[in-house]
Amino acid sequence: DAGVIQSPRHEVTEMGQEVTLRCKPISGHDYLFWYRQTMMRGLELLIYFNNNVPIDDSGMPEDRFSAKMPNASFSTLKIQPSEPRDSAVYFCASSLQGKGGGYTFGSGTRLTVV
Amino acid sequence: KQEVTQIPAALSVPEGENLVLNCSFTDSAIYNLQWFRQDPGKGLTSLLLIQSSQREQTSGRLNASLDKSSGRSTLYIAASQPGDSATYLCAVRPRPSGGSNYKLTFGKGTLLTVNP
Numbered sequence: 001d002a003g004v005i006q007s008p009r010h011e012v013t014e015m016g017q018e019v020t021l022r023c024k025p026i027s028g029h030d031y032l033f034w035y036r037q038t039m040m041r042g043l044e045l046l047i048y049f050n051n052n053v054p055i056d057d058s059g060m061p062e063d064r065f066s067a068k069m070p071n072a073s074f075s076t077l078k079i080q081p082s083e084p085r086d087s088a089v090y091f092c093a094s095s096l097q098g099k100g101g102g103y104t105f106g107s108g109t110r111l112t113v114v
Numbered sequence: 115k116q117e118v119t120q121i122p123a124a125l126s127v128p129e130g131e132n133l134v135l136n137c138s139f140t141d142s143a144i145y146n147l148q149w150f151r152q153d154p155g156k157g158l159t160s161l162l163l164i165q166s167s168q169r170e171q172t173s174g175r176l177n178a179s180l181d182k183s184s185g186r187s188t189l190y191i192a193a194s195q196p197g198d199s200a201t202y203l204c205a206v207r208p209r210p211s212g213g214s215n216y217k218l219t220f221g222k223g224t225l226l227t228v229n230p
Contacts, residue, residue, distance in 0.1 A: 031216055043220040101146055107157040
């Protein structure tokens with residue numbers, strides 16, 4: 001298995017632009033999570049899906065953030081408009097609850113908003 | 115609200131030394147606890163997963179223990195190597211209770227440096 005695949009690995013954008021981050025979970029996993037990591041706040045859960053349905057989006061910081069999971073093999077996290085304080089590393093993770101519930105993380109997308 | 119603390123925040127040891135990293139959590143109603151490794155600029159690699167009913171898990175030179183009642187877990191690394199240098203994070207998942215049962219709470223991590 002190729003693991004959780006995220007793209008792009010790095011993204012530099014100007015303030016006000018739309019940014020879309022992509023994630024392909026491990027095939028067969030039924031949960032997908034989006035996390036954000038910063039030096040100040042560590043790892044924070046933004047939103048998670050179960051069988052493509054958003055379950056908890058209480059961690060999404062503002063309405064500028066949105067996430068979708070149109071099918072079991074693809075999810076997006078969109079920021080529109082982006083702001084410098086959105087600069088962080090965004091991780092996607094997936095999990096199969098029938099296998100003990102361990103999480104597998106992707107390599108992350110490092111977002112810089114200038 | 116679950117809080118996870120990792121001590122020490124940073125640790126530097128000579129190669130070959132055995133070491134222990136500590137993780138404590140405030141709410142013992144957990145489903146499992148997972149130890150991750152993060153290399154600079156990289157993602158998180160899962161090291162060990164301990165279910166709430168288990169006391170320990172082992173993988174190679176790594177051994178993780180769990181004492182749920184006291185809210186503690188330790189990660190023991192035997193015969194440390196320079197390649198073990200990384201940040202080690204522990205994360206707890208809450209026991210299902212009708213709420214957000216899948217929200218991992220992470221500690222801030224321990225930055226380990228193993229000197230050759």
